[in-house]
Amino acid sequence: MKKLFSIILFISIICPQFAIAQDTISKPASFIISGNNETAILSWKNPNDAMFSKVVLFRSTIPIENYFSYGAVDGLCDKIYTGTEESFVDMGLAANLPYYYIIFASNKNGVYSEATVIERKIINSDKITDTSEIKNLDTEKSKTLAGAASETVNQVSADEANLIYNFNSSAKNITDENSRRLALFIIVKSPHSLNENDKNAISYFIHEGTPTTIVLGTGERTGVLNSYLSAFDKLPRSVLEWQDIIKIANGRWPTEKSLESEEKASSQYFSAIYERKPNMSDPNDNAAVTVIAYGLRPASRNLESEKNAIDIYRAIFGKSPTEAVDWDLVRAIAYSGAVR
Numbered sequence: 001m002k003k004l005f006s007i008i009l010f011i012s013i014i015c016p017q018f019a020i021a022q023d024t025i026s027k028p029a030s031f032i033i034s035g036n037n038e039t040a041i042l043s044w045k046n047p048n049d050a051m052f053s054k055v056v057l058f059r060s061t062i063p064i065e066n067y068f069s070y071g072a073v074d075g076l077c078d079k080i081y082t083g084t085e086e087s088f089v090d091m092g093l094a095a096n097l098p099y100y101y102i103i104f105a106s107n108k109n110g111v112y113s114e115a116t117v118i119e120r121k122i123i124n125s126d127k128i129t130d131t132s133e134i135k136n137l138d139t140e141k142s143k144t145l146a147g148a149a150s151e152t153v154n155q156v157s158a159d160e161a162n163l164i165y166n167f168n169s170s171a172k173n174i175t176d177e178n179s180r181r182l183a184l185f186i187i188v189k190s191p192h193s194l195n196e197n198d199k200n201a202i203s204y205f206i207h208e209g210t211p212t213t214i215v216l217g218t219g220e221r222t223g224v225l226n227s228y229l230s231a232f233d234k235l236p237r238s239v240l241e242w243q244d245i246i247k248i249a250n251g252r253w254p255t256e257k258s259l260e261s262e263e264k265a266s267s268q269y270f271s272a273i274y275e276r277k278p279n280m281s282d283p284n285d286n287a288a289v290t291v292i293a294y295g296l297r298p299a300s301r302n303l304e305s306e307k308n309a310i311d312i313y314r315a316i317f318g319k320s321p322t323e324a325v326d327w328d329l330v331r332a333i334a335y336s337g338a339v340r
Contacts, residue, residue: 023107023109023111024107024111024113025047025049025051025052025105025106025107025111025112025113026047026049026105026113027047027103027104027105027113027114027115027116028044028045028046028047028055028103028104028105028113028116029044029045029047030043030044030045031043031044031101031103031116031118032044032118033101033118033120034159035089035120035159035163037093038091038092038093039089039090039091039093039163040089040090040093040099040101040120041087041089041159041162041163041166042057042087042088042089042090042101042103042118043086043087043088043162044086044087044103044116045086046084046086046105047105047113049105049107051107051108051109052084052105052106052107052108053106053107053108053110054082054083054084054105054106055081055082055083055084055103055104055105055106056070056079056081056082056103056104056106056112057079057080057081057082057088057101057102057103058073058074058077058078058079058080058101058102058103059077059078059080059090059099059100059101059102060073060076060077060078060099060100060101060102061097061098061099061100062076062100063100064076064077064100064102064115064117065115065117066114066115066116066117067114067115068102068115068117069112069115070104070112070115073102073104073115077100077102087162087165087166087239088166089162089163089165089166089167091167093120098119098120098121099119099120100117100118100119100120101117101118101119101120102115102116102117103115103116104116144212144215144250144299145157145212145246145247145250145251145252146250146251146252146299146300147299153247153250153252154243156211156212156246157212157243157246157247157250157252158239158243160210160211160212160213160242160243160246161239161240161242161243161245161246162239163210164201164204164205164210164242164245165197165201165238165239165242167197167200167201167204176207176218178218179203179206179207179218180203182206182218182219182222183199183202183203183206183207183222185222186202186206186222186225186226186229186235187199187202187235189226189229189235190229190234190235191233191234192234192235192237194235194237198235198236198237201236201242202225202235202236205221205225205242205245206218206221206222206225209221210246212246212249212250213246213249213250216249216297220297221249223295223324223327224245224248224249224295224297225245226295226324227248227294227295227324227325227327227328228241228244228245228248228294228295229324230261230295230323230324230325230328231258231261231293231294231295232256232258232261240255240256241256243255244256248294248295248296248297249297250297250299251296251297251298251299252296253290253294253296254294258293258294261293261294262289262290262293264293265289265290265292265293266278266280266289269292269325269329269332270285270288270289270292270332270338272316272317273288273312273316273329273332273333274288274338274339274340275340276340278338282338283337284336284337284338284339285336285338287332287335287336287337287338288332288336288337288338289332291328291331291332291335291336292325292328292329292332293328294328295324295327295328295331296331297331298331298334298335302334302335305334305335306330306331306334308334309330309331309333309334310330312333313326313329313330313333
């Protein structure tokens, strides 16, 4: 016992930096903000520390400096998030007010890091903040990612995915009966358990959409979820999965791949339609297989082409399209450019 006491005393007196190291934690890194006049999308990187426990995020409309301690901020500001996620969406903001966001990390001993502060400045209500890549979208007027550079697609789809995933209100607040019915239709098809946040995100996406998917309408956004379910045998439950939903809705290739869906699209469906194997080096054949596999939506719809595609589908399969994969086949016929 005396020996143990001597060791502890030695560490405390001779090597105080060791004792101090156990009671510190790095602050969150890469704290950034994007969004629009009513929404702030915040993201950061948690400390890579075995003692890391959580982050605490505060909001204030009065200036806060980086040197403010956790105790000072806790007494002055609104605590809006506590947890281990690396993003948060703050909604319902006033365009004519500045907002300051302050984030701390905490270790398992309850010790807090230094503060990291970021400001959302006053903006005009009809403009998108400079911090968001959405402003630089080269197809801003049409609010679509069709034809946009890959870097833009990844940034905008990530922002919109965070917006959906971090929807902080209950789906019960959605009063539109059609949106509620469509959300229930898709939610009950999930092969996996969905928590309330998952269900709220799905309901929000169907009812509200995002800047690049609002043009689709509630029914077509439900269809995008249905195509995703058909391709991956799951509904989105993470930011990355929601990012693929945004990409599919904009006619862009998803990041995640389903080899099973691509194989079925290639060997079974493509061959049935075009009576040959696809040449994946041919952009039209490649597009057809991808549309069939993942349900990519066209940048702009051509109803006459879709009508003709439905007739072709009926002639080939002897029935009208009803399931998600059926409509994906119709889209491939109408828009891919592949021929027999």
